Amino acid sequence: MVSNGIIQFARNMTLEHEINYPNKVCAVLHRGSRVLSWGLNYPHKTHPKANTPYNTIHAEFDAIQRGLRNGLDMSRVSLYVYRLRRDQKAGLSRPCRWCERLIMWSGIKDVNWSVSE
Numbered sequence: 001m002v003s004n005g006i007i008q009f010a011r012n013m014t015l016e017h018e019i020n021y022p023n024k025v026c027a028v029l030h031r032g033s034r035v036l037s038w039g040l041n042y043p044h045k046t047h048p049k050a051n052t053p054y055n056t057i058h059a060e061f062d063a064i065q066r067g068l069r070n071g072l073d074m075s076r077v078s079l080y081v082y083r084l085r086r087d088q089k090a091g092l093s094r095p096c097r098w099c100e101r102l103i104m105w106s107g108i109k110d111v112n113w114s115v116s117e
Contacts, residue, residue: 003032003033005033006080007080009028009038010027010038010082010083011084011090012028013038013040014040017040021043023091025040026038026059026060026082026084027040027082028041028063028079028082029078030079030080031078035037036067036070036084037064037077038063038066039063039064039065040059040062041059041062058098060095060099061099068106071115074107075108075109077108078111079103081095081112081114082113082114083111089116090117091116092105093114093116094113
């Protein structure tokens with residue numbers, strides 16, 4: 001179960017995110033109600049020669065990258081992914097297959113995401 005504080009943190013981060021995307025996504029690595037790392041979607045490829053259909057850095061990738069840089073033990077954290085639609089309501093934010101692989105590789109076992117309002 002994700003605490004209301006984590007959900008509100010993710011929503012606030014997407015509201016403050018200054019990119020002009022139809023959908024803004026925030027991923028939060030947390031332990032209980034404590035935020036340990038977070039990430040947002042950005043309009044940049046992860047590598048110029050990336051052979052993927054995506055042209056953005058996904059929020060999950062950004063959060064995990066920040067967490068690993070800070071030495072987080074990924075087996076002891078939970079991941080919550082929140083999507084804010086253009087109409088300012090929560091949207092389905094299940095991680096894509098590439099992010100699912102990254103999440104599994106990193107050792108995160110507890111993953112939750114927002115659903116459409």
